[in-house]
Amino acid sequence: MVTASWSGTAGDKAMDAVGDEAVALTSALLRIDTTNTGDSGTVGERAAAEFVAEKLTDAGYDLDYVESGARNRHNVIVRLAGADPERGALLIHGHLDAVPADPAEWSVHPLSGAVENGYVWGRGAVDMKDMVAMALALACHYKRNGVVPPRDLVFAFLADEEAGGTYGAQWLVDHRPDLFEGVTEAISEVGGFSIPVGGKRAYLIGTAEKGKRWLTLRARGSAGHGAMIHPDNAVTLLSEAISRIGGHRFPTVMTETVREFLDGIAAITGWQFPEDDLERAVGRLGSISRIISATLRDTANPTVFNAGYKANVIPSVAEARVDCRILPGRQEAFTAELEALLGPDIEMEWHEQDPLVTTFDGALVDAMKAALQAEDQDAHVLPYMLFGGTDAKRFDQLGIRSFGFSPLRLPADLDFSGLFHGIDERVPVDALKFGVRVLDRFLRSC
Template sequence: MRPADEVVDLVSALIRFDTTNTGDPATTAGEAECALWVAEQLREAGYETTYVESGAPGRGNVFARLPGADPNRGALLVHGHLDVVPAEAADWSVHPFSGAVVDDYVWGRGAIDMKNMVGMMIAVARHFKRERIVPPRDLVFAFVADEEAGGAYGCGWLVENRPDLFDGVTEAVGEVGGFSLTLPRADGSEARLYLIETAEKGMRWMRLTARARAGHGSFVHEDNAVTILAAAVGRLGRHRFPLVLTDTVGAFLSAVAEETGHAIDLESPDLDTAVAKLGPIGRIVGATLRDTANPTMLAAGYKANVIPATAEAVVDCRVLPGRTAAFEREVDEILGPDVEREWITELPSYETTFDGDLVDAMNSALLTVDPGSRIVPFMLSGGTDAKHFARLGIRCFGFTPLRLPPELDFAALFHGVDERVPVDSLIFGAEVLTEFLQNC
């Protein structure tokens, strides 16, 4: 059985496991049942697997290693996370944990983020074992927990407590990259680019606190914690951080201009407008032109007629490589002296170069299955488990190959209602991943 023959069924089965990660251990479903099922699929094909619960009961992770032809080469880590963000069934066209195959799509929470890749990994791993295919180097397949809440009960814990699971690993592939972007050329033809993630913005969640004198709600108050905080949050939320063109984003935009024949002025202060013309993917690329700080949570008070002594907010900050110190100075100036800030989550940015044998192998695999296409680097505005693996000196790429319909709003599917993946894209991805891992 080829990987393409079973990948759809595998992804559908994975979606039926409710691995909802709310960020609160008390309400998170946990990944154990799904992880144990993954382990069984691998053992059935002949793998020895390692099951680890990372930091809390139910936060299951599974590892399997396939020896390669050259034991002196560094191993390649192929990783995917099992958890998903919450989904409200009433908002969906199909039940988010049905894994239904409808209209040539597999539907459900995790179809894109990222049980599609997990299904491909299982299918390819089983194929290699059954057919006795020996890859050029050791392959370490990792199926992990808690990516959607920053990895404290997943990769963060594993890197700190079980680094032995990554012995010999020098490079890694995972989400979010390898998907296609179809753009019109000036001559009327189309260019199909495959975006390889080589960089990620840093993820820093910040708590803001304002303090003032508590009092009765009927009195006049010149000093109100809610007012102080609300004003600061408003200033921060409306602020536009300066445009900074990183090497990765510059290379991506240059490739787009070259392929489409439409010039992009990388020195223009209005670069946002040019990026917006790329369509839905422009939302991701546009967010990598500058730092962002988006207020997401507010909390204050306990009774309508009581002025509270404190008010708090949480802000989701995403910071470009090399910008942390400048970002903090700018934030402090915006907030002013009356608001305290503290980082409650700090995951660094990441950037690697777009070169080397592994990049060549990605390119070769994609050209084998989709001749005439082109790979280009890009930066992810969000974050992945690569941030944790990089702490072990592992060079990380986002490579989950998918050939997408040009009209599909791929960016909107991440954490969105009616998340779904085309059946043809899964079959394509399984074929590319097979070719890639045989020649990596």
């Protein structure tokens, strides 16, 4: 039996083989349609879950295969025993679903899983079938070769993250918390990726996430003929309210996480980030500036508008949806500001998840830094806040401390942030292989 002392290095043939397997698994997973529309038309994750379950079973795991509250919404969880059962376990989780994609907009078909020009292409390549493949390849490698990590490792492959986790992480937290017994810490998306800053390379570890509020707005008025005068037209009332939201900018707020990130960038580059000119200063960060700018303030972006059924009929009800992302500590202020924008005639309903924050310290963070710097001696490792949200918010309900750590060394000219839910989503082959080596070092020493 192999002990917890790790054997994977950049030049290790075994890790090279695991890296190749991760590339092949990413391609295979991308060919499985797990489109999550957020409604009853969703395909479901069953085919991908069965694929993952077969790989894990072949490697020798006894697994939990769980349908989570709806047809074809499946999850796979396995536990690899560690050397010290008294230590808290580490959860490595990833979601199997992906957002929709229009093939007409892509250079390759989004379900092709094509391996071309040094990339693996397809919807979900970075969000997050790449991390799923890396975790799956390592989990199978460890089991096949009798590797014993320092602590228990729980690998979870989950449904429904892209629609809030109702039929995935949240269902498991509510109905099967036993699967995560003893877990104290977790890693998942979106972190550990590199960015170029001032000729240097920084790797960002996710230590915070903005809160989420998926808001439904509703206006009511008098139905009637489209040729008549209608001072209480529901479509007009709602469109005016949506226009006010769309044109509003919430105040800039410097959270501790963002301050720590900017201080780290300043130490690397010598750049300054004065709070009275923060937007312009953040803009020099390049493509990552879109992510950082989104963590300087709350956002509320209208995304869906539904009203009416015929050109000459005034409907009595109009509805719209708004994607709201809220900074830690801003929930009450955000609500008050939104109510003032909407006015008394607009009804509000929402699905909400609170912001998530942890500190950038401790043995797990030290292990992340060491693993990255062992594979990239020029790595500068910094914390940052994710503009969106992940299943980490669900596992926080079990007292699990979470980090975004899905390591990738990326080309300096790649607009990584633009690939999430974007056209021609793809992940570099070399980045996947790098990620496998970093994760291997990390998991054998964490």
